[in-house]
Amino acid sequence: MRASLWFWPTIAALGSLAVTVGLLMVRPEPTSTFAEWVWPTDPSTAASLLQSVATASMAALSLTLSLTVVALQLASQQFSPRLLRSFARDGIVQSTVAVLLSAFVASLVTLRGLDPERPLPGLAVLLCSLLGLAAGSMLIVFMAHIVGRLRVDNMMAAVHHDARSTMSDAYEPYGEGPEFPHEDLPGPEGGVLIPAWRSGFVRTVAPEPLRDAARRHGVFLWLGVRPGDSVVVGSPIASAFVGDGSDVPVDALVRDLTEVVALGFERTEEQDVAFPLRELIDIAIKAISPAVNDPTTAAEALGYCADLLVRLTGRRLGPQVLQDDDGTPRAVLPDRDLRYYLDLTCAQVRRFGRNEPAVLTAVLRMLRDVAVACRDDEQRQDVMEQTELVLAEMSDSLLENDKNAVRDMARRVHSALSGDTDDAFRDRAGQTRSI
Numbered sequence: 001m002r003a004s005l006w007f008w009p010t011i012a013a014l015g016s017l018a019v020t021v022g023l024l025m026v027r028p029e030p031t032s033t034f035a036e037w038v039w040p041t042d043p044s045t046a047a048s049l050l051q052s053v054a055t056a057s058m059a060a061l062s063l064t065l066s067l068t069v070v071a072l073q074l075a076s077q078q079f080s081p082r083l084l085r086s087f088a089r090d091g092i093v094q095s096t097v098a099v100l101l102s103a104f105v106a107s108l109v110t111l112r113g114l115d116p117e118r119p120l121p122g123l124a125v126l127l128c129s130l131l132g133l134a135a136g137s138m139l140i141v142f143m144a145h146i147v148g149r150l151r152v153d154n155m156m157a158a159v160h161h162d163a164r165s166t167m168s169d170a171y172e173p174y175g176e177g178p179e180f181p182h183e184d185l186p187g188p189e190g191g192v193l194i195p196a197w198r199s200g201f202v203r204t205v206a207p208e209p210l211r212d213a214a215r216r217h218g219v220f221l222w223l224g225v226r227p228g229d230s231v232v233v234g235s236p237i238a239s240a241f242v243g244d245g246s247d248v249p250v251d252a253l254v255r256d257l258t259e260v261v262a263l264g265f266e267r268t269e270e271q272d273v274a275f276p277l278r279e280l281i282d283i284a285i286k287a288i289s290p291a292v293n294d295p296t297t298a299a300e301a302l303g304y305c306a307d308l309l310v311r312l313t314g315r316r317l318g319p320q321v322l323q324d325d326d327g328t329p330r331a332v333l334p335d336r337d338l339r340y341y342l343d344l345t346c347a348q349v350r351r352f353g354r355n356e357p358a359v360l361t362a363v364l365r366m367l368r369d370v371a372v373a374c375r376d377d378e379q380r381q382d383v384m385e386q387t388e389l390v391l392a393e394m395s396d397s398l399l400e401n402d403k404n405a406v407r408d409m410a411r412r413v414h415s416a417l418s419g420d421t422d423d424a425f426r427d428r429a430g431q432t433r434s435i
Contacts, residue, residue, distance in 0.1 A: 004088065005068075005088045005094065006097075008098055009097040009101050010101075011098075012098035012101060012102045013098070013101040013104075013105045016101075016103075016105045016106045016131070017105050019106075020106045020109040020110055020113075020124055020127065020128075023110075023121060023123040023127060024110065024121045026122070026123045026124075027118060027120065027121050027122075028119060028122060029119055030119055030120065035119070035120070035122050038125070038126050039120055039122040039125050043114055043116060046114065046120060047114055049125070049128070049129065050107045050110055050111040050125070051107075051111065052132075053103055053104075053107040053128050053131070053132040053135075054103075054104050054108055054111070056132070057101075057103040057104040057132070057135050060135060060136075060139045061097065061100040061101065061104070063139070064093075064097060064139065065097070067142075067146050068087065071146055071150055072084050072087055074150060075150075075155065078286065079152060079155060079282065079283045079286055080279050080282030080283055080286065082267070082275070082278065082279050082282060083155060083159070083282075083283075085266070086158055086159065086279075087149075090145075090149065092141065092142060092145040093142065093145075093146075095138065096138045096139065096141070099135050100138070100139075103131035103132055106124070106127055107131075107132075109124075110124040110125060110127075110128050152297055152300075153300070155283070156283060156301055156304050159279045159280055159304070160276070160304045160307065163269070163273055163276035163277065163308050164308070164311070166269050166271065166272065166273050166276065167311060167312065167315065169271070170227075170272075170273055171273075171312070171316055171317065172315065172316040173314065173315065174314045174315060174316055174375055175316065176316060177316040177320065178320035178321055178322065179320070179321050180318060180320065180321070181319055181320075182321075185220070185321070185329055185332065186220050186222070186241035186243075187220070187241055187332065188222050188224075188332070190239070191222065191239030191240055191241045192250060193236040193238075193239055194221075194236065194237055194238040194240055194253050194254060194257060195235065195236060195237065195250075195254065196231045196232065196233050196234060196236070196237040196263070197257075198263055199231060199232045199233045199265075200230075200231060200263040200264050200265045201228065201230055201231070201263065201264060201265065201266065202225045202226065202227050202228060202229045202231060202263060203262040203263065203267070203268045203272075204227060204262045204268075204271050205223070205225075205226065205262075205271065205333065206259070206260050206261075207322055209256070209259050210257075210260045210330075210333065211322040211324070213253065213256035213257065213260060214322075214330040215324060216256070217248075217249050217252060217253060217256075218242065218246075219241060219242050219248060219253070220240070220241040220243075220329065220331065221238055221240055221241075221253075221330070221332070222238060222240075222241070222331070222332045223237070223238045223261075223331060223333055223334060224236055224237055224238055224239065224334065225238075225334070226333075226335050226336065227270070227271035227272040228274050237257065237261065238253070238257060240253060273312070273336075273341075274336060274344060277305060277308060277344055278344065280304050280305050280308075280345075281301070281305070281345055281348060281349060283301045284297070284301040284302060284305075284349050284359075285298075285348055285349065285352055288349070288352055289352070295353070295356050295358045295359050295362075296358075298349065298353065298359050298362065299358060299359065299362035299365075299435040300435060302345070302362045302363060302366045303362075303365075303366070303435070305345045305366060306365070306366040306370065307369075309338075309342065309345065309366065309370045310369055310370055310372075312341055313338060313370060313375055313379055314375070317336065317338055318335055318336075318337045319332055319333060319334045319335055320332070320333050321333075338379050339382040339385075342367075342370070342382050342383065343386070345366065346363055346366075346367070346386045347389075349363055350363055350393045351393060354393045354394060354395045355395045355397065355398070357402040357405055357406050360390055360394055360406045360409075361406055361409050362435070363386075364387065364390055364410055364412075364413055365409060365432065367383050367386055367387055367413050368409070368413045368416050368425075370383055371383045371416035372416045372421055372424070374417070380417050383413065383417060384413075384414075387410050387414070390406070391406070391407065394406055408432075409432060412424040412425070412432060
């Protein structure tokens with residue numbers, strides 16, 4: 001519903017319709033003080049006002065939708081087609097369309113309810129007047145908002161904000177949360193494979209229904225997918241294990257898993273931190289393409305990625321065991337680790353930007369920030385591997401001076417990994433932090 005441009009505007013229009021129909025029943029006598037205060041003029045003036053509000057609302061709605069379409073085209077072609085979802089979720093856009101539709105509906109209904117032989121429905125006319133003023137105000141707010149929204153910095157900031165919100169919901173702090181799978185648990189090899197019932201992206205996974213389904217059927221489930229994964233109908237989505245050698249109720253498990261794993265043909269970020277990171281990397285890749293040739297924007301996108309990766313190092317990543325209240329393990333819920341996120345943010349950028357030292361330096365700058373925040377040796381090893389891959393990817397066509405700048409940043413990553421933060425960040429004139 002949040003990603004639908006028309007859901008909340010439709011709800012607002014229906015609400016406006018219901019309220020207006022109710023207010024049409026309130027028709028105070030023209031000679032009453034209340035009627036003179038609500039609408040002091042005659043019905044013909046009210047009719048002219050209602051016609052103006054309805055006409056202006058439709059014209060403003062057409063302008064709003066036209067500008068939104070232009071913004072969608074620019075975002076898709078210039079940055080990433082996956083950014084279109086954030087525009088549809090934009091609260092200002094949805095609110096503007098909702099107010100304009102409400103003003104149009106209320107004006108038409110009130111105009112239809114005018115009767116020269118009956119007292120004027122003053123409250124309904126007053127409502128349309130207020131909605132007309134609100135529509136004009138929202139149009140100005142929308143124009144200012146869409147101008148700022150089209151700036152790439154604001155796009156990246158919006159994606160970064162969504163990623164932080166998703167991260168706080170999806171991951172517990174480092175050292176907390178469910179325990180990791182241990183050797184005493186069955187799987188992940190073997191077991192009876194549970195096929196996917198349809199194709200699409202995994203949008204959300206519900207842990208508690210997964211645990212309840214495993215307990216109900218007397219099996220141990222090892223889920224094979226996580227939010228953001230692509231699934232094809234018939235491919236394995238989970239493995240079921242039974243300890244007593246009895247048959248696994250595959251069909252019943254498939255029915256239960258439809259309530260556990262939400263599949264759709266559009267990827268969402270509700271539980272998928274990798275999706276907003278993918279959007280930021282798309283912006284970086286588009287920026288360093290020959291058609292755009294803007295390495296500065298790529299470096300800025302990697303700066304947002306650095307903040308998210310640093311926050312991920314402080315989260316409990318990886319698979320988790322789902323247990324009953326008595327501690328009985330029932331299922332394993334897989335998840336991504338820091339290595340996956342590092343590869344997501346580094347791999348394509350270093351390959352496409354191998355001929356641009358500013359891009360390679362930006363990748364290493366991001367790794368230096370992550371190196372300082374690493375919590376254990378496994379995370380440090382992951383950062384070390386990515387650093388070596390950046391050096392290996394560096395083009396031989398670069399000048400020696402440019403190569404030395406990249407190598408110096410790699411050396412700083414190593415210093416940060418070894419705990420020498422001062423050496424990692426100390427520079428002559430801010431050249432290792434400037435973009």
